[in-house]
Amino acid sequence: MTDQRMRRTVILTSAARLFAEKGFAATTVREIADSVGVLSGSLYHHFPSKEAIVGEVVDSYLSDLLTGYRAVIARDLPPREAVRELVVASAEAIIRHPHATDIYRRERRRVHEGADAQRLGDAADEVKQTWLTVLAQGRAGGAFRGDVPTWIAYRLIRDALFHSSPVSTPDTTDPATALAETFATVVLDGLTRPPRRTAGRTDRRSS
Known part of the structure; x- marks a missing residue:
């Protein structure tokens, strides 16, 4: 360098x-x-300006994030696993750009009105579309609940990730994966359709 x-x-x-x-x-x-x-x-x-600095901070973060997302999509994973891996990719990008999500959340309108607005807008749209596509595939295939609108699920996931920071602890060597596992437990298990009971199976709770 x-x-x-x-x-x-x-x-x-x-x-x-x-x-x-x-x-x-x-x-x-x-x-x-x-x-x-x-x-x-x-x-x-x-x-050239302070606006150019914040634009590049956000651009660098979104570019890195999309690199990870594209790698996940290229693997053609089942929807549940794809969501988990997208969370891992998101967490890894947050680790590499620790302040970018907070800046983007607070200054989104400003950066989308700057000189790089078109490029940043296209990147943000691809991030959004990646999530919507995976969630829609899961819903269409029966892996995810059909009573949760895809756009609401996406916004919940987006906002949760915006406010989440992978934390290193003495017993955590991979904070990005640790965050993904917690995320899957808290969010994804609530999105996934529960398994159907086998016909004729006795519910032990009623016996």
């Missing part, structure tokens, strides 16, 4: 932390520059 590329990465990382902590509007270019030890004017050698 070149020195310039390394400097851009440092700026993006520090700016993302500040945006997440203070919000985009309350964070100044000077604060970003001070956080990486450069003059405010020097920051403009790397980015």
Whole structure:
């Protein structure tokens, strides 16, 4: 990695932390520059504006997220397993971009009105469509409940992931997978249709 590329990465990382902590509007270019030890004017050698910085933070996150999603879809998994693996891919992207989901949730309208609005909008649409397709396939095939509208299931999953952060603990070596397992227990098991009872089977609770 070149020195310039390394400097851009440092700026993006520090700016993302500040945006997440203070919000985009309350964070100044000077604060970003001070956080990486450069003059405010020097920051403009790397980015034309503060809006360009937040746009790249979100773009980097969405691009990484979609790389993981496309890899999952390419495996042609059953819907339940596909949902689980999409959660793993989401958690792994959150780990690599720890502040991006918070920024995107809070500044979504702003980034979709910036210079990169078309590209970011297309990426966000692909993320949404990936989930809707997998959920619809599960519903159509009988794996998922038919009384839960697909778009509601997607929004519940999306919002839960936006507010979830994989946490490393002494007994957790893979926080992304740990989050996916918990997610499957809490959310996916509630979405999955319960198995049908075999005809003539006695319900022990009634005996």
